[in-house]
Amino acid sequence: MGKSRRVAFLSEHADPTALLGGVDAGGQNVYVDEISRNLAQLGYTVDVFTRRDNPDTPEVIEWAPGVRVIHLTAGPATFLLKDELWPLMPEFRDAFLRFQERSGTHYDLIHSNFWLSGWVAAELRERLRIPAVQIFHAMGITKRRHQQEADTSPSERIQVEHEIIQRVDRLIAQCPGEQHELIEDYRADPAKIVMIPSAVNTSLFYPVNREEARRRVTCELHSDDFVIVYVGRMLPRKDARNIVRALAILLHEHGPLPSVKLVLVGGESMEPDPPLTPEIGALQELAAELGVADRVVFVGKRQPEVLRYYYCAGDVAVTTPWYEPFGLTPLEGQACGRPVIGSAVGGITFTIADGETGLLVPPRDPAALAERLYQLFKDRALCERMGEAARQRVEREFTWPVAARRTAELYQALLQEWRQPVSTITRASSRR
Known part of the structure; x- marks a missing residue:
């Protein structure tokens, strides 16, 4: 051509x-x-x-x-x-x-x-x-x-x-x-x-069995855990703080839910390092302040060839920035066969088919995010259906x-x- x-x-x-x-x-x-x-x-x-x-x-x-x-x-x-x-x-x-x-x-x-x-x-x-x-x-x-x-x-x-x-x-x-x-x-x-x-590169990001993925990641996850995963840069506008706040609301409103965990993947170094990545420090302080530090796992930076295991170790991927021109991580999560909850901003409203491949929530609204997380926590079959539809839509269009x-x-x-x-x-x- x-x-x-x-x-x-x-x-x-x-x-x-x-x-x-x-x-x-x-x-x-x-x-x-x-x-x-x-x-x-x-x-x-x-x-x-x-x-x-x-x-x-x-x-x-x-x-x-x-x-x-x-x-x-x-x-x-x-x-x-x-x-x-x-x-x-x-x-x-x-x-x-x-x-x-x-x-x-x-x-x-x-x-x-x-x-x-x-x-x-x-x-x-x-x-x-x-x-x-x-x-x-x-x-x-x-x-x-x-x-x-x-x-x-x-x-x-x-x-x-x-x-x-x-x-x-x-x-x-x-x-x-x-x-x-x-x-x-x-x-x-x-x-x-x-x-x-x-x-998204569908030969790099693809569904992996959840149990296998959890064995391959560098953090300890149990087979019965309900895992929320965030993958992305650690910047204020990406608003991982919103996810930590939503986790706290979820556990307070519907708790104790001992099996719920949040895995945060990203930063300037392979190991979580607050001096190198100040946003990690802010998230650690927030998690401690809200009493959920024991539920939040910081992984550090990972390269694309292993990221699929982190997406697939999760039950749901979440990305709720308050500003996002397009955003590739929602496509990565969906390519891995996982439903994605995203904020209704920028390109995310285009890449997530609301109610079909994931769910859209208002930005900076941790209560709304907590409700959507609880919806998927209660209905694992819905998680599976959305994940399958997500992969199919990515293969067709993205x-x-x-x-x-x-x-x-x-x-x-x-x-x-x-x-x-x-x-x-x-x-x-x-x-x-």
């Missing part, structure tokens, strides 16, 4: 070679990794450009057949939070151009991730005269709306996002909510937006090969458009 087309993937902070679960290593890393690999299987050649954050990292890594990861020098070769990278983007752009000139590589299309790389893509589009596709992963206006004073984004972010939307050729929305944001908040041309849901095929179709249509006389370069300029 791709006819050996070469694509430049820009992802300034989300390096597909990075370990997942850290502060700025999550869904975007997975997206870049999976889409690039699957595009390569369709015949594309993909170079992923990311920022060097370690002096020992090779400039070029042959990451997968047809996929290279290229580390560009922009600022110090050390880890920086993504919100600190905006001043470095001109240097990132120039480093890309130097690499291209030095290597003699020609790219047919740019696919940029996040607003920072989006600005670089818009710049390169004009210099190189090649089309640009943008996926934001998160929108600045939405983030500011939900995080308010906790939003650490640069003040220029929203204005730059407006400019990117005008300057690139296509915008990928991951769910109807993001499509709505682009149109309503940013006045994006609906004709430029293509909805391509992100997905796999990376499907997402990559849709992306390739977008590329093909856009490249064909650019081959037309008086092409989109003129038309795109007229939109500005």
